[in-house]
Amino acid sequence: MDLITFGVQLLNAIQYGMVLFLVASGLTLVFGILGVINLAHGAFYMLGAYLAYWIAAATGNFLIAVVAGVAIAFVVGLLLENVFIRRLYGRDHLAQVLLSFGLILVIDEVREMLFGKDVHAVTPPAWLSGSIQLTTNLSYPVYRLAICVFCLAVAGLIFLVITRTKIGMIVRAGAENREMTRVLGINYDSVNRYVFATGIALAALGGIVIAPISTVFPGMGDSMLILSFVVVVLGGIGSVAGAAIGALLIGLTDTFGKVFFPSVSGILIYLLMALVLLWRPNGILGRREI
Amino acid sequence: MSEFRRLPPISRRALLSGAAGVATLAVASPFRAPAIAQHAPLRVGLMLPYTGTFAKLGKFIDDGFRLRIEQNGGKLGGREVEFVQVDDESKPAAATDNMNRLVGRDKVDVVVGTVHSGVAMAMVKVARDTNTLLIIPNAGANDATGPACAPNIFRTSFSNWQTTYPMGKVMAAAGIKNVVTITWKYTAGAEMIGAFAESFTANGGKIVEDLTLPFPEVEFQALITRIAQLKPDAVFSFFAGGGAVKFVKDYAEAGLNKTIPLYGAGFLTDGTLEAQGAAADGIKTTLHYADNLLNPANVAFLKAFKAKTGNDGDIYAVQGFDAAALLNIGLTAVKGDTHARDRMVAAMAAAKIDSPRGPLSFNKAHNPIQNIYLREVKNGRNEMLSIAQADVDDPARGCKMT
Numbered sequence: 001m002d003l004i005t006f007g008v009q010l011l012n013a014i015q016y017g018m019v020l021f022l023v024a025s026g027l028t029l030v031f032g033i034l035g036v037i038n039l040a041h042g043a044f045y046m047l048g049a050y051l052a053y054w055i056a057a058a059t060g061n062f063l064i065a066v067v068a069g070v071a072i073a074f075v076v077g078l079l080l081e082n083v084f085i086r087r088l089y090g091r092d093h094l095a096q097v098l099l100s101f102g103l104i105l106v107i108d109e110v111r112e113m114l115f116g117k118d119v120h121a122v123t124p125p126a127w128l129s130g131s132i133q134l135t136t137n138l139s140y141p142v143y144r145l146a147i148c149v150f151c152l153a154v155a156g157l158i159f160l161v162i163t164r165t166k167i168g169m170i171v172r173a174g175a176e177n178r179e180m181t182r183v184l185g186i187n188y189d190s191v192n193r194y195v196f197a198t199g200i201a202l203a204a205l206g207g208i209v210i211a212p213i214s215t216v217f218p219g220m221g222d223s224m225l226i227l228s229f230v231v232v233v234l235g236g237i238g239s240v241a242g243a244a245i246g247a248l249l250i251g252l253t254d255t256f257g258k259v260f261f262p263s264v265s266g267i268l269i270y271l272l273m274a275l276v277l278l279w280r281p282n283g284i285l286g287r288r289e290i
Numbered sequence: 291m292s293e294f295r296r297l298p299p300i301s302r303r304a305l306l307s308g309a310a311g312v313a314t315l316a317v318a319s320p321f322r323a324p325a326i327a328q329h330a331p332l333r334v335g336l337m338l339p340y341t342g343t344f345a346k347l348g349k350f351i352d353d354g355f356r357l358r359i360e361q362n363g364g365k366l367g368g369r370e371v372e373f374v375q376v377d378d379e380s381k382p383a384a385a386t387d388n389m390n391r392l393v394g395r396d397k398v399d400v401v402v403g404t405v406h407s408g409v410a411m412a413m414v415k416v417a418r419d420t421n422t423l424l425i426i427p428n429a430g431a432n433d434a435t436g437p438a439c440a441p442n443i444f445r446t447s448f449s450n451w452q453t454t455y456p457m458g459k460v461m462a463a464a465g466i467k468n469v470v471t472i473t474w475k476y477t478a479g480a481e482m483i484g485a486f487a488e489s490f491t492a493n494g495g496k497i498v499e500d501l502t503l504p505f506p507e508v509e510f511q512a513l514i515t516r517i518a519q520l521k522p523d524a525v526f527s528f529f530a531g532g533g534a535v536k537f538v539k540d541y542a543e544a545g546l547n548k549t550i551p552l553y554g555a556g557f558l559t560d561g562t563l564e565a566q567g568a569a570a571d572g573i574k575t576t577l578h579y580a581d582n583l584l585n586p587a588n589v590a591f592l593k594a595f596k597a598k599t600g601n602d603g604d605i606y607a608v609q610g611f612d613a614a615a616l617l618n619i620g621l622t623a624v625k626g627d628t629h630a631r632d633r634m635v636a637a638m639a640a641a642k643i644d645s646p647r648g649p650l651s652f653n654k655a656h657n658p659i660q661n662i663y664l665r666e667v668k669n670g671r672n673e674m675l676s677i678a679q680a681d682v683d684d685p686a687r688g689c690k691m692t
Contacts, residue, residue: 005519012511117346119535121565131543138518139545214508215539215565217532218343223507255512258503266475266504 004135009255015144017251018151019210023224024231024243025158026202032238033175033195036088037096040103042225044200047107048073048207049216053120056211062125066208073204077197085196086189108218117218124212147209154205158240171195175238227269234273236286245284249276331372332621332628335392337403337413338427340377343531344405346561347606348377351427353599354610355402358618361594366614367621374398378409385412393422399628400425402613405606407431407478414438423631427613428606432481435657437688441635444656446612448578449684450481454528454555456662456679457576458489461524461553468498470522472513472537474505474529482528482555490526498522508536514544521550528555535565542569556665556672560605563670570667579605579647580663580674588646608646615643655686 027041048069055065080103088096123129124143131139162168170191173181182188207221214220231250235242250269257268276284336355338348352375359371374396376388385408392398393416400423404410410429417424417440424443426434430450434443461469469490473479479502487497498520501513517525525546529537534557541552547569556577559570591611595603616638623637624630643650648661664678686692 002519005515008515008518009512012515016509016511117343119532119562119565121535121539121567131545133545135518137521137546137549138515139543141543213536213540213543215532215535217535219506220508220532254509258512259516262502266507 008134008138008140009259011140013251013255014248015148015251016255017248018148019206020227020231020250021244021247022151022154022209023203023206024228024235024247025155025240026199026206027228028232028235028238028240028243029195029202030199031232033171034085034089034192036085036196037093037100038199039097039100039225040107041100041199041203041228042221042223043104043107044073044076044203044221045207045224046111046216046218046221047076048204049122049211049214049220050111050115050120050207051204052208052211053122053216054115056122062123062212065122066205069208070201070205074197074201077200078193080200081193081196086192089192111218120216122211122216141213143212147213150209154202155240155244162240167191167194230269230273233283234276236280236283239283239285239287242283242285331370332366332400332626333372333374333396333398334366334617335374335376335396335398335401335403337376337378337388337392337401337409339380339405340375342380344380347405347428350601350604350606351402351405351610351613353601354595354603354607354612355427355614357595357598357607358611358614360598362614362618366618367624367626369621369626376403378404378406380404380406380409382406382408382412385409386416389413389416393417393420399423400617402427402610402617404429407434410434411438414440414443417443421631423628423634425613425617427609430481431477432684432687435653435655435684435686435689439655439686439689439691441656441691442631444616444638444652446616446650446658447609448660449657450478451485452657452660452682452684453485453557453577453662454482454526455485455489456682457526457553457555457664458486458491458495459493460574460576460664460678461526462490462493462495466495466523468496468522470499470501470517470520470525471497472501472517472525472527474507474533475502476505479505479528483526486526486555506533508533510537510540514540514546517550518544518546524551524553526553527558530557531562534558534562538562538566538573539569547572556605559665559667559672563667563672566667567670573667574675575665575667575672576662576678577605577665577672578658578660578662579608580665581671582673583647583663585646585648587644591646603646605647612643612645612647612650615645616641619643649681653683653686654692655684655689656691657684657686659683 023045030036030038051069051072052065055068056062084099088099128143128146131141133139162171170186174188174191231243231246235246253268253272257265336352338351339345340348359366374392376392378385378388392401402425403413405428407429410426411431411433413424414434421442426445426447428447430448432449432451435445435449471483473483541547552573554573554575556575559573559575563570592603595607619641620634620638624634639652639656641652651659653659659681661680662678662682664675665672666675
């Protein structure tokens, strides 16, 4: 493999990792801070993609779709937390799995009623729809590069909020010791609500920005859900930085696995996960038992 | 207490056996003569995906099947038709139970299904075990009319082998020497790519690399970069549904469609063109149908289908339509008497149908013999360029009936 091709594959790997991070960051927040296993995370990813398709088609403007889609997902997240999820805190994982699996079925049925089963395409904004010539016969869509930058910005924002703001401090404290935080007089319930809604909004945001390159179709969230869990477990539950590292590792393993070991590429990321867990049973940056 | 003891001893066992005897009489007593049976409605089990990924395909097959019966005055072989619908959800795990229920509990005379090959192979097994007449209106697994073939099993769609084999010769004749193939790593992918490679290499072509990724993954970027690096004369691919849309779009976005022409199995661009948009322009595929076939049967079919359902007919509707046509030929030959199975099967095997897809007959393994068309995506349609190969006959490898 020549250097240029290697560079392009590296770019592919990073870009794929970034996308995985965007989706998995919401899952690790909800899983790590609220202790809730949300199997419906992939369904919200799909919901975001369909919202992008719907709003972009109705308004003709992809940026409106991004803003409105995230807002809708956030509100849906608040409502769900208020009605269902808050009953699950501290319950065993079976109850959480059952409820979130039910949510998958409901969301899928709603999607069926509103959008049917067809595959849909979403057009990226015109100023991002060009491509850059990389080698003699291979060009790279500008939109994919834009996703890299956008994901980096979102990651930076999440870090800032968690490490530099008062809300972030409460979130970290709550994740560390929920009871003590409550005893200190902090209204942890409302923090929970916003953390959950943010998790849902991040899943939907992932679906929205990926919609133009992935196309929108039923079941698109299923494989993303599994990959997100791999990222979260690999990086350490609840650690946003860990999710970033895990996502990049998976991007690299998957991309170069497909090139160098095509016959076993399907199992390589799971092999990676098994090896990492042997080395660090709590994930790369995890402190809590899985 | 002593009074009781003198009562006639009717034990529970006696009571039960008496009841069972009465029940047996009730069931067994109407010894139906075949002549009477012919007037009872024919029970057709439709086992299709009515929900899930393939729901649209299932609905079109169902609509096509019913349309043919309506055109026949609501009858098949002179008998009224009664439907038992089962949603197979494209889940192989539930397939055996669903099929057993149709055959055992619902006592259908014939089963029509299905789309998903995994489900269809489970249905084939039950059909073989119970000697139930089965017509497959889509699933293309080679095995169904290969090692698993049986006199009571027919297919009105295609074998995977059949749809892509003619493309090898077409591409070799176009002067293409080196080809990279790409598909999902699963049976349908292997069978479609395998048949293409078989005829392409036989005609002097070379497969440079056989790229695969796990089903149903859609992250193609690494493999597309690999194709750019290998610089073959052309790419031959098979994907379907959402994966097909994404692959075709990714391929065009990488700019590869300008230098390395993309060819594929027909399903790469069937039912997906609206979402693929301009990215699909110029892709050449082979299939047993095209959007602009002008034979009178197709023109009439498309008009009737539109009038009945409001939708534009497609290959799936045609396959359902032909399943009913085939069944009608068999039942007409025996005047509706399904007990004359041997004569019925012989008539179906010898059927010559003027299908919307063109002339349709069947080989000894009961797989269609049909034209495979070379199509090119133009104006958002799969337009026919030529007949890639006329009367393509699947070799039915492993079938003991040939």
